[in-house]
Amino acid sequence: MFKYVFGVDLGGTTVKIGLLSTSGEKIEVWEIPTRKEQNGKYILGDIAKSVRSKMDEKNITDSEVMGVGIGAPGPVDAKGVIYKAVNLGWDKFDLEEELHSIIKLPVKAGNDANVAALGEAWKGGGKGYKNMLLVTLGTGVGGGIINEGKILTGATGAGGEIGHIHIEDNEEDTCGCGNRGCFEQYASATGAVTLAKRELVASNEESTLRSENDLTCKIIFDAAKAGDPLAKRVVEKYGYYLGKGLAAVASVINPEAIVLGGGVSKCGEILFDLLKPSYEKYVFHGSKDVKFALAQLGNDAGIFGAARMLVDQE
Amino acid sequence: MFKYVFGVDLGGTTVKIGLLSTSGEKIEVWEIPTRKEQNGKYILGDIAKSVRSKMDEKNITDSEVMGVGIGAPGPVDAKGVIYKAVNLGWDKFDLEEELHSIIKLPVKAGNDANVAALGEAWKGGGKGYKNMLLVTLGTGVGGGIINEGKILTGATGAGGEIGHIHIEDNEEDTCGCGNRGCFEQYASATGAVTLAKRELVASNEESTLRSENDLTCKIIFDAAKAGDPLAKRVVEKYGYYLGKGLAAVASVINPEAIVLGGGVSKCGEILFDLLKPSYEKYVFHGSKDVKFALAQLGNDAGIFGAARMLVDQE
Numbered sequence: 252m253f254k255y256v257f258g259v260d261l262g263g264t265t266v267k268i269g270l271l272s273t274s275g276e277k278i279e280v281w282e283i284p285t286r287k288e289q290n291g292k293y294i295l296g297d298i299a300k301s302v303r304s305k306m307d308e309k310n311i312t313d314s315e316v317m318g319v320g321i322g323a324p325g326p327v328d329a330k331g332v333i334y335k336a337v338n339l340g341w342d343k344f345d346l347e348e349e350l351h352s353i354i355k356l357p358v359k360a361g362n363d364a365n366v367a368a369l370g371e372a373w374k375g376g377g378k379g380y381k382n383m384l385l386v387t388l389g390t391g392v393g394g395g396i397i398n399e400g401k402i403l404t405g406a407t408g409a410g411g412e413i414g415h416i417h418i419e420d421n422e423e424d425t426c427g428c429g430n431r432g433c434f435e436q437y438a439s440a441t442g443a444v445t446l447a448k449r450e451l452v453a454s455n456e457e458s459t460l461r462s463e464n465d466l467t468c469k470i471i472f473d474a475a476k477a478g479d480p481l482a483k484r485v486v487e488k489y490g491y492y493l494g495k496g497l498a499a500v501a502s503v504i505n506p507e508a509i510v511l512g513g514g515v516s517k518c519g520e521i522l523f524d525l526l527k528p529s530y531e532k533y534v535f536h537g538s539k540d541v542k543f544a545l546a547q548l549g550n551d552a553g554i555f556g557a558a559r560m561l562v563d564q565e
Numbered sequence: 566m567f568k569y570v571f572g573v574d575l576g577g578t579t580v581k582i583g584l585l586s587t588s589g590e591k592i593e594v595w596e597i598p599t600r601k602e603q604n605g606k607y608i609l610g611d612i613a614k615s616v617r618s619k620m621d622e623k624n625i626t627d628s629e630v631m632g633v634g635i636g637a638p639g640p641v642d643a644k645g646v647i648y649k650a651v652n653l654g655w656d657k658f659d660l661e662e663e664l665h666s667i668i669k670l671p672v673k674a675g676n677d678a679n680v681a682a683l684g685e686a687w688k689g690g691g692k693g694y695k696n697m698l699l700v701t702l703g704t705g706v707g708g709g710i711i712n713e714g715k716i717l718t719g720a721t722g723a724g725g726e727i728g729h730i731h732i733e734d735n736e737e738d739t740c741g742c743g744n745r746g747c748f749e750q751y752a753s754a755t756g757a758v759t760l761a762k763r764e765l766v767a768s769n770e771e772s773t774l775r776s777e778n779d780l781t782c783k784i785i786f787d788a789a790k791a792g793d794p795l796a797k798r799v800v801e802k803y804g805y806y807l808g809k810g811l812a813a814v815a816s817v818i819n820p821e822a823i824v825l826g827g828g829v830s831k832c833g834e835i836l837f838d839l840l841k842p843s844y845e846k847y848v849f850h851g852s853k854d855v856k857f858a859l860a861q862l863g864n865d866a867g868i869f870g871a872a873r874m875l876v877d878q879e
Contacts, residue, residue: 404696412819413817502727504719505722535728537726538719
């Protein structure tokens with residue numbers, strides 16, 4: 252009878268490892284450094300050693316462990332092959348098979364953003380929804396799609412990578428990807444700052460934002476909440492683009508819920524009010540009644556989702 | 566041991582029923598009229614009777630039949646509940662349960678466009694691909710998404726309903742849905758005719774299209790193939806929009822293959838050449854290497870896909 256499952260969130264600096272019960276209670280979470288030297292050849296060995304020593308410490312036997320799930324920063328296909336992880340120095344290889352051969356426990360691997368979505372669907376803002384979209388609004392825009400309780404991986408692990416869908420025809424600036432008018436150019440934290448800077452140069456209107464040397468998304472939203480008219484227009488534009496992009500995604504996959512995570516989501520439920528007008532304008536009517544929610548697990552989403560990939564296999 | 570499976574394609578005028586082997590060989594296909602009187606109350610009974618009499622005729626026993634799959638013209642959720650089928654006079658009810666109670670065989674139900682996608686993935690243009698998008702280019706634009714070999718149904722059966730994703734900001738005409746700039750306004754057969762009419766009024770340039778009283782998509786494509794410069798520009802614009810819309814969908818779901826069906830797909834592989842420049846321009850790089858193919862099953866896609874929903878359950 253399985254009692255435990257491990258969830259591993261592999262990042263560019265640290266590896267976060269969680270020991271969970273198979274029903275999803277967090278028993279212990281710890282971190283080890285991500286050793287990137289020699290193209291990251293030590294990373295999986297370090298993880299295996301750390302998991303094994305935790306099992307020794309807690310007198311956990313192999314037969315009690317359902318397995319080890321791992322979310323990695325790169326595209327991972329449905330068979331657990333990772334295509335590349337620039338941050339770690341990894342090229343394409345069978346991540347599931349490789350980690351399994353070292354750790355001698357069942358392994359499931361996924362892309363970190365997709366795995367985080369699965370975590371939020373299991374124990375976070377998307378709890379109770381089998382069809383869910385997690386959108387991570389940070390420096391860029393990431394995403395993960397949960398379809399009937401499982402990650403929509405896609406052909407090469409790029410399922411749910413929605414940051415570069417085209418949402419605006421009349422854009423003159425170029426996105427980091429080389430295109431113009433990508434979702435991420437507006438709906439990321441960086442995008443909010445860009446929108447504010449544009450508004451500031453477009454007029455001489457007074458605004459508390461003018462005195463800021465280092466504009467951030469939080470400063471803009473705080474100014475809007477405090478009643479600054481220019482900042483209010485900026486967050487309305489931000490909401491317009493966020494809603495427009497989410498409408499495109501929702502029209503394709505028809506989710507029950509859309510969960511907002513990442514730094515911008517700390518602005519709270521005001522985001523829903525801001526995005527809804529354009530969401531409802533642009534979405535296919537069959538997907539109009541979606542539930543909006545905020546992510547709840549923060550940095551723990553990865554370990555929950557990674558563990559969930561195993562529990563799913565029951 | 567199951568030998569047979571029935572696939573039912575329920576349309577507004579006729580019901581097409583297929584008797585297939587469980588490995589997907591077509592044994593017999595026949596049609597019965599769709600009796601729409603009294604809000605379609607006779608439809609399921611007629612289907613059950615027709616299936617049962619075919620079983621009698623062929624001496625097929627219940628234990629040899631894997632079940633009956635049905636594709637219906639309306640949104641059907643993952644549990645087999647249909648939300649509405651305007652063409653049939655149906656309101657929301659549990660289609661799977663209802664048909665099962667009459668036919669006394671296992672039943673699976675799905676939306677007709679999604680079911681057709683499953684058929685093409687099983688035995689048609691998407692054969693061999695577990696992650697596939699079928700796009701039906703007809704009077705409107707329909708679609709179905711296959712994820713890991715199964716239909717992506719979505720929360721309320723609107724998964725893959727991609728005709729009304731917004732793809733053009735600078736549109737002045739209103740779509741049937743009330744929005745402006747929907748995929749269907751350009752990429753449907755109707756859309757191709759609209760694009761041609763716009764091109765014809767924009768100049769006095771000579772074109773064989775001017776002598777046509779009743780422009781159709783086929784006439785436009787034939788004129789383009791015959792070298793008419795104006796018609797060539799029209800089909801290039803058509804391809805531009807088709808590629809742009811498909812790029813949006815593919816960036817969300819990362820399919821292995823995109824299969825084009827419906828009337829416009831009869832124009833053939835020239836469509837791929839027309840759509841690829843804008844597809845590759847707008848798509849997220851992780852989904853650039855998709856395979857394009859033409860649908861192969863025509864009107865049989867529905868019965869194959871309906872049957873496949875059962876075979877899937879093995």
